[in-house]
Amino acid sequence: MKDQIDAIQTEALARIGAVADARSLEEARVAILGKQGSLPQLSAGMREVPKEQKAEVGQLLNGARQAITAALEEKKDALQAAADARALEGIDPTLPARALHHGSLHPLTLIRHQAISILRRMGFALAEGPEIETEFHCFDALNTPADHPARNEKDTFYFDSGKLLRTHTSTVQIRTMETGKPPVRIIAPGSAYRRDEIDATHLSVFNQLEGLYVDADVSLGDLKGTLEYFLHELFGADTEVRFRPHFFPFTEPSFEIDVKLHAKGQQPKWIEVAGCGMVDPAVFEAVNDSRGDLAYDPARVTGFAFGMGLDRLAMIRWGIKDIRLLIENDTRFLRQFA
């Protein structure tokens, strides 16, 4: 009996040792430890073992079972480890990534959002108005006389209805004041139209951001502080900003704002980025006439307004040399903003 146990154990361990795959290992387990396996079969012979030897043989049998079970476990782990290793064999992590489509927001959206975010932190709310406008909202109410150079079919798109495509987002100033009372603190991003041939620096449809703040005691200091802060946030805290006196019909005094641009490999230069000024009393008067009240009495409220070209800001920000890149939607260009 002892010899048989020894023999079975030896044979079993040899068989397990020789096994090369999980299936053979399972077959071996069944052949050795299964119901009809060699070890249980031998165990059946315990009945015939003399009583005084039972304990010893039993121990031997247990020992053999333990040894075989351990060998099976060990082999199973070894096979699993080998399989795991095989599964990773030949994987080349340096192969190119699988392609996913990367989308992008348009540079104009990016710059507009940045500008809006800064101004919203300063408490400006968004406003809007129609793009197909009346002469009143585009010109008359903005103190632009009937014979002003901009008011003709050569510079402005008109419709047979007599309406026109707004030439600036300043129309939203009027729209907002017509429907709401002071204080007004709004920004209005939107399209504007001018009858310009499209070339490297002009679009007939372009994008502006308008701003208006009207309240009691709005001063030039507010205008200056607000726009300095805005431009420092947009272009960097140490960006130089200058206000040049200028003329717009709907603000007085009026200024154009330049920032000093430091482009790589170029002399720093002043670049115009915005127009601004204190709301002309004539604009308030036109709004009052339209409202039929004195909500915007020039003796009691003052305000400042500003406007900037977003396409231009995008060009400055990213060094875009041809404005047409902003409307051609070449994905080789757009992809760079992903």
Place this chain on the structure above:
Amino acid sequence: MNVSLNWLATHVDLEGRSPDELDQLLTFAGVEVEGIEVKGVPSDKIVVAQIKEAVPHPNADKLKVTQVDAGEGALRQIVCGAKNYQVGDKVPCCLPGTDLGGFVIGETKMRGVESKGMLAAASEIGLTDAEDGLMILPADAEVGRPLRGMFDTDVLLEVEVTPNRPDLLSHYGMAREMATLLEQPLAQLDIPERSESVSTGVRIEAADACPYYTAVRIRDVEVKDSPAWLRQRLEAIGLRPINNIVDITNFVLHELGQPLHAFDAAKVSGGIVVREAGEGEVFAALDEESYPLEPGDCVISDESGAALALGGVMGGIDSGVTAETREVLLESAYFTPSRIRRTSRRTALMSDSSYRFERGVDPAGVDRASALAVKLILELAGGTAEAATMVAGAAPVVTGEVELDLARLDQLSGGCVAHDEAAALLERLGLESTGGGKWRVPSFRADLQRHIDLVEEIIRVKGLDAVESRLRGTFVPSSEVDHRYDADLRLRERLAGLGFHECQTIKLIADGELADALPLKPLRDGDAIRVSLPLSEDHAVMRPSMSPGLVASAARNLRQGATALRLFEMGRVFRNAGGGKARDLEGETLGILLGGEIQPAGWDRAARAADLHDLKAVVAALVPTCRLQFSPRERDGFALGCDVLAEGQNIGVFAMLSPARARALDATTPLFLVELDLAKLRKLAAVSRDIAELPQFPGSSRDAAMEAPAELANAAIEKVLAKLNEPLLVGYECFDVFRDPSGDKLAADRKSVAYRMHYRAADRTLKSKQVDAAHQGVLDKLSADLGVSFR
């Protein structure tokens, strides 16, 4: 406008002021300096040299090898291509190192022969060419002397004057402004006062357009070339000298800002009549073009009625001064700005005169300019002037008294300007205090009419630097537009995350592009909104939908070899509500275009072209919590047109570009479009509904494989399922559609559609029998409503 610094210096002392300093000065006074050009010899390294020898170049027929004496002791060898000189002539020599505006002269070899410098033509060194070839200097020029000291230099400022400041449109006006800003004295003008006037000889019939007209008759003039000083003045600002009379009128215009016109008196029959143009009148201008006139245009004519000039805009072709002219009628007048602007714009005729009249000239300058011109004509062309100036009308009063409200000045400026300083500033600007806070405005500043205009002047001259920045603001609540903007940005970001590129296209499209439009509702005739006078037919119609721009963008990318087209644009679309007779509507939509490879080819897999289900998936990703349906509805010019419904609500339109149109764009894969109503999308995309509790009990699923006619739309199945009143059915999905065109496994006109149905009760674990019973009910309903059988 071009401004010559030498010319300015005749009125105000600019000694020691650098061009940059003046640029700065003008810029901060509101005059934009667009360019600064230094005229004259640009470098001290350009010296007088004498040509000592010139021999043919051994390797070039057109070149000579010269030896020149540039005063250096030894001769200098320079290769030169000019022909107009002789040995012994003195010419300008640019020594090595001379910088000619970025082009630096060096020592070099020309065709194998050493050349140490350059002999120059006048135009190469900032002077005016008198002949072709080298500039020949006077024989007594001192060899080696820099040319810079021998010729005048000037600085030309190219300035942009804002429309409110016509008083700056002359050298005297500009000098007056600079004198104010620099606190320097302004030189007195040396112009005689007009002595006499008569009211005969000129007559105004159009007082509205021309309230004041004067003319002086000068006899026995000699028309000839102007003297050098006058020619130089005009040439300095880019004008071509013509003859002494015309040059004088041009000079006075640029000196004082008052346009003048000189008529050949022999061409004027009788007196001058200022009248409105007649109906159908045609004017032959001196630019040799004919212009049809309209009543409202102001014509200068004679007693015969013949038009001599289009008043304030341009002279006639026949009435001007020529070499034969012996007697001159010199016009100086005031024309009403709005009338000149209207005529100039309508006829598209622009002149230095109309430019000034339409902005408004100084009414007080009319007589002064006339007097200066007469004085100059007598000096330069001889002759005698009639003692009395012929005058009609009177110079209009365009300025008055304006009150400066100091309290409002303080409010606006933050108190940065002391009141006495403000007063001093106004005085420097030529205003006169008349007491009680009132100021009399000089006649040349018609832009100063109101309190705010005076404030503007004070701040302009004082400078915004003096104003202290203030950071504060009243709280205002966010608006509807804010909420829409935020919702749109979330959609944009989601689409970018889904691999789409945001586009921006021009909102004006071509008529032909309307065929690519996929508006929410089909267009009827007249719905497209057209601008009256498009810049080109490519940009004539307001876009009624995003798709034309997206299709054009796709076409451009296809031409550039793009293999995946994933584009979107968000924004306004335009249409008339009723065939051009109703209101113009501005809506907002989101357009998406998908085509090309949905799955790019990689090292382990082939590419797959996008199909319509891919775009459906994108739409689903925008409204992930909504039940989405595509309901077929034909669209002209497109294939597979569908209404897009979310939660049963129509939110947009889907279609495939017709195969023919896709071929025309050289697309090798189908292009799919969807246009969604942004107003509806924003609401559906918002996570605002009640959040469902998570199920507490497990559910089970059962599959249903239906055999149905091939043409049965999936929507029909979904419709039945959606209407089922089976509370245990909590979800379903189609997981297989099988067809066999060969008919072997399934008749060719049949299909097999497999659905998985999910059953669950909220309050208990369902028993298998209960699920089976519910499922059988579902199958029975499908079978009853659709006639499908189950396999």
